[in-house]
Amino acid sequence: MADQIVQMTVNGRLEQYRIPQHMTLLRFLREMLALTGTKNGCEAGECGACTVLLNGEPVNSCLVLAVECDGATVETVEGLTERGALAALQQTFMEENAIQCGFCTPGMLISAYALLQRSPHPSDQEIKEALVGNLCRCTGYERIVKAVRQAAQA
Amino acid sequence: MINPFPVLPEFEYIRPKTAEEAIQFLQSHPEQARPFLGGTDCLVALRNRRISPNFLVDLKYLDGFQDVIFHPHDGLTIAAAVSMNEMIASEPVKMTYPLIAAAAREVGGYQLRSRATLIGNICNASPCGDTIAPCLVYGGMLAALGPDGKRCIALKDFFLGPGKTILQPNEIVCSIRFPLPPAGSRGKYLSIGRNALGDLAIAAVTILAFPDASQPSGYCFRIALTAVAPTVIFAEEAQRLLSQTPLNEKTLEQAALLAGQCCSPIDDIRASAHYRREMVRVLTGRALQQVWNALQKDVQQEGGNG
Amino acid sequence: MPELDQISQGIGENVARVDVQEKASGAALFTDDIQFGSNLLHARIKRSPLPHAIIQSIDISQAERLPGVKAVVTGADFAGRIGLYLKDRHIFARDRVRFIGEPVAGVAAISEEIAEKALDLIRVEYEPLQPIFHPLDAIKPDAPLIHPDLGSYEVVNFIFPEPGTNISNHFKIRKGDVERAWAQCTAVVEREYYIPHIQHVPIETHVAVAQVSHLGKITLWSSSQSPFAQRDLIAKTLGFSPSDVRVISPYVGGGFGCKAGVTMEALPIVIAMKAKGFPVKLRLTREEEFYTNFVRQALVIRLKMGCDQAGNLLALENTMYWDGGASTEYGVNITRAGGYSSTGPYDVPNVKTDSYCVYTNNIIGGPYRGFGMSELHTGIEQCVDELADALGMDKVEFRLRNVVQGGDTLATGMTMHPTGIKECIQKVAAAVDWGKTSKSTEPYLKRGKGIAIMWKAPAMPPNPGSSATIKLNEDGTLLLGIGGQEIGQGTFTVMAQLAAATLGVPVKAVRIAKPVDTDYSPYEWQTVASRLTWSMGNAVLAAAQDARRQILAIVAEAWKEDVDDLDILDGVVISRKTEKEIKLKDFAVYGIPKENFEGWIGGPIFGRGKFMPTYVTGLDKETGQGKRAVVHYTTGAQAFEIEVDIRTGKLHVLRAAAAFDVGKAINPELVRAQMEGGLIQGLSSALFEQMIFKEGTMQNPNFVDYRIATTVDLPDEMMTFIVEVPQDDGPFGARGVGEHPMVPTVAGIANAIQDALGIRMQGPPFTAEKILLTLQSQEEKKG
């Protein structure tokens, strides 16, 4: 099994890592960095629970090889929380009861955050389309959409 | 029984510095090396053990592979590693080739499209690849690079069957180029999936039409059908009818019928062949109507202006 | 003691969930998030590729020799049978396999890569047997027996297997005389529906980690709705005492029933028994989640319902064949629940019910949100619509005339308690402007409205217990110990509210002791059946009252006052007589000094409470009659306005309304959240969901082809209404509402489709294709 040395900035910290080449970014974050806020719901790009920011763009971390991220910047729910980036969304998700089991929540927050970055005042339809890659089995989505709308207005 | 393992099989990750280096690597590792871009098809295929290459060759970081270049006279070139989201957001695509953007917006979710590429969608050669039909109607030309150098491949000649193309294993696609859409062209992309959005197409119809004085009807229509044949296809009889018969409600309806007849869909777990055929007819009818309305409006406006 | 209603502070208030901060920051721990260090072993399971076969041989020798492999186990290692109500399942298949995906062997290795290689090295030889994939085939007299030893299996006393057949439970109701009643009916509707298998689809797949000490003590970390049931069932199957097993269960990323009982959790345990000391993790892939664990079993339901000219229901005959799959250890009780609730929420004088649990070589059925009620009501509520149509009667009026009311004698002989179902019906009907038609924007878009109603009782043994503890901390906060699990429904929050209100402290002063740990948490049967608010809630209330009594006694003694003059408000004990005050934190642990240093009063305060229903009776095997079949019924209604594109068959929901009688909404927003989430889950099953099998192999075990509703499939408008007719033995009058909101949805959509298009869809899912084809075949019939 071949490893590779990779330089990556994860949540603001640039470090060198030795990573098996066939390891996904999702596994790397969860298993090597204990950043378990990023969830594994399918490992096939279908559920969005593993969504993180790669160079500022949301990606399914289960469909990215960790070694591809050599020289890249990765941010997870932990890092974004720490630097306060998610504060407005977290507040409205809590207020609107947009969280039940919470398993989809980190991915939802990151998709919503990325949406508000590129479109600060999205329509409801835009919000729904931006979150179509994030499955939630508990909430029925309505409250999630509302929470994103509220955060955009805040 | 589909029983994927939780981890990817082992392979080596190769990041070549130049396109030539990539070709050389592919050339010297026949059957063992696989090029990839966004990896959204590739990694899933690996996980399901549908492919088992020893090497994955990452083409994303090659020089010039990230560019979207638009010339007001020559048209548009989209390089291989441009993500669907970058492409959707780019002005020339939005303004001049809107069908590509419209179809791309239906591919998976936003985060998937941060990685998924147009060229990946094309090279994957799935009959339900959403963006293939728009590329066909805009007359896309692929620029491929192989051991013998560059060659241009018209997209319409590229596909052989599901997952099969004329590309050699040691060739890669570097970009796709589109001529300017014919003057006055109007188009529509309509698709139907199980969910309202984000699902693979059960059937999709892409139409591009433009005034063409050389045709008896005065118009030329390009109609491409997705997910209803082994490859994305043109609805040729329907196209012919529309260029040769005076255009009216009835012609449009008939063309839609022809489109439904010309495809060869299969029954699968997503839909029956019968339903797919029906949807081709209905979606073609609707798309034609909208395109025709737009074309007529153009005529009226021209008349008004002149 | 003050009356409950005097201390209902915070009850009925939309307190913020106690778990959201953790969940919104990524800090909330789920089982897969727990770090076990580099000694963690990875388990993988070799599964049967055949639906029905004799296992001739298993050769694990090569796998065992592979470097990095620490343990390989097969069914030969463990003889015991496991199961909640009927012990009919081996942890690993022994003599034969009965469904595709059944565990045959398991390995633990130092990496998942090595575990994968080891599986490839295991050789299994099978002798195929004739498989059965449909319950109606399985009940044929000449059908091969899937469980020839059924007669020897251990079974609880309210389940009735029929050895020598493939029927593992047969529940009957015989009330009145249906045969005579048909003659008096003006309208009779007779229908058969097939409701396909669907899956729960929690976004977190099953994951469990087991560690077995060198003394043989077992620790299991699992994503579970049932830590205590797992401890009990697994221990007994393996020949341990339950207290030798410890189950620790952190947050659960969605359950909906599939994480109840025991499914895959025993696998890592038996593997870990061969790799003592090592933690062994098994995490199911999404695909395994689909086809190796509990699913909602399919159902064939035959209904005959009749009413008189005035629209009074006179008789109902209900025959249900539940496709229990290869094991029905849990499913047998769904059959029973379907049986005793088989009339739906209607008062019907003559009832004949036969509910059969049938073995097939399909995947194992288990509890799924609604426990059989969605399937049952999909039939009942379409028949009721057809009866109303036959009489030309308004469907809302027909329902109002026939719904069950407090005091009615139910089909089982039980007397119904007061219920707000009529109000629920009226609320949802009004919300969608029932009776008025609205116009669509295009001629090919047709609109229609539909209504469906429901009831459901907690389905469980007669005596499932709950308990709770309350420990006061030095800072005046309290630690609430419960064994029920937070699976997203909000139970931690509701319990905190109940404890806070009863004790007289702010909700934010309540901490929930978690993770649930069978060594430290008080006993709770299972987090199922929508029973926690009611059952565990009662235990929490009792624990809080116990703590309150202790607190007041200490202060009364210290102040030499009467306890009746004391109260606790916002964490402060006050005297209404002397206006003295003392904060809980000033004495909760250390007590209160007596005057003049003459000693101390009090000491650490520790409240405890329990609850167990004691009044549920058995039902006669032949007639289904008994005094009290269940603890209570939660009732409700949904109504929809939809629009269908008749050229594509695409259905879009314009308006959806839901109303449920929850007795008392402890936290109204959480109740509404359940109503919305359940409605969308129901809508998803109505429009998209079906596990597609070909010869027992699931064809769509991933989200690419098992579609569930996403953000873009929402109704334009969703309205929810809370109805509150109190439950006599519920905390503050509360009843559960976790499962109910998805129960009437499929029927409600089917009824709306009928209204819009004049077609009856029968069984779900009502895909665009199915709607279009049904429309087309109807047009053909018309010519």
Ligand SMILES: Cc1cc2nc3c(=O)[nH]c(=O)nc-3n(C[C@H](O)[C@H](O)[C@H](O)COP(=O)(O)OP(=O)(O)OC[C@H]3O[C@@H](n4cnc5c(N)ncnc54)[C@H](O)[C@@H]3O)c2cc1C
């Ligand atoms: C959850 C999910 C949902 C999806 N939904 C849709 C959908 O709705 N519609 C749709 O059309 N697709 C969908 N896809 C498929 C996929 O995302 C698209 O086909 C995407 O465009 C592929 O691009 P990529 O860059 O990721 O391709 P890659 O995976 O990198 O490559 C795809 C294939 O092309 C080959 N290849 C890549 N680049 C080159 C090159 N330059 N030269 C030669 N060969 C090359 C690779 O070897 C591989 O076989 C979905 C995928 C997933 C995982």
Ligand code: FES
């Ligand atoms: S885990 Fe990556 S999308 Fe599901």
Ligand code: FES
């Ligand atoms: S809150 Fe449970 S999956 Fe979204």
